[in-house]
Amino acid sequence: MxxxxxxxxxxxxxxxxxxxxxxxxxxxxxxGTLRNKGIFIYIAKRLQELGVxxxxxxCRAKYKNLKYExxxxxxxxxxxxxxxxxxxxxxxxxxxxYEPVTQLAGEENGRCSExxxxxxxxxxxxxTQ
Numbered sequence: 001m002x003x004x005x006x007x008x009x010x011x012x013x014x015x016x017x018x019x020x021x022x023x024x025x026x027x028x029x030x031x032g033t034l035r036n037k038g039i040f041i042y043i044a045k046r047l048q049e050l051g052v053x054x055x056x057x058x059c060r061a062k063y064k065n066l067k068y069e070x071x072x073x074x075x076x077x078x079x080x081x082x083x084x085x086x087x088x089x090x091x092x093x094x095x096x097x098y099e100p101v102t103q104l105a106g107e108e109n110g111r112c113s114e115x116x117x118x119x120x121x122x123x124x125x126x127x128t129q
Contacts, residue, residue, distance in 0.1 A: 009054075009062055011087075016050045017043070017062060018091050027095060036060070070096060 009017075020026060020043050029039045040056035040063070047054055054062075070092040076084040086092075 013047075013052045013054065014062070014066070014088060016047055016052045017059065017066075018088060018095070019050075020046045021063065022091070022095050030063075066092060067096065 021030070026039070026043065030036060033039065037056060037060075040060045043059045043063075044054055044056045047059065066088065069086050070089060073084045073086050073089055074093070076082075
């Protein structure tokens, strides 16, 4: 499967991304990690094994877009608006349902919430990545 920088993600490519993203170790690493380039490099390599040629930046962008779209639909449903929907909502719900709301709210503006900062500060954190 060939895909360039400006190409849209096919349904098969999104399914492959979701299958890698749904792995427990990937979910754990992505959750609460601010500097995640290494994780997305790994995801891009895993996708290549599945025949999806995307670089880490494309994977990260798609991850963020899917997550944003999921949150938009989820919040609409919680507000009583069941007319909003998205193609991979149930897959994303299975992956994202256990993430704390503070994490999601902190990401919306591209800034860390105080809770996130506290969670991500540890003596072993390498800040030079």
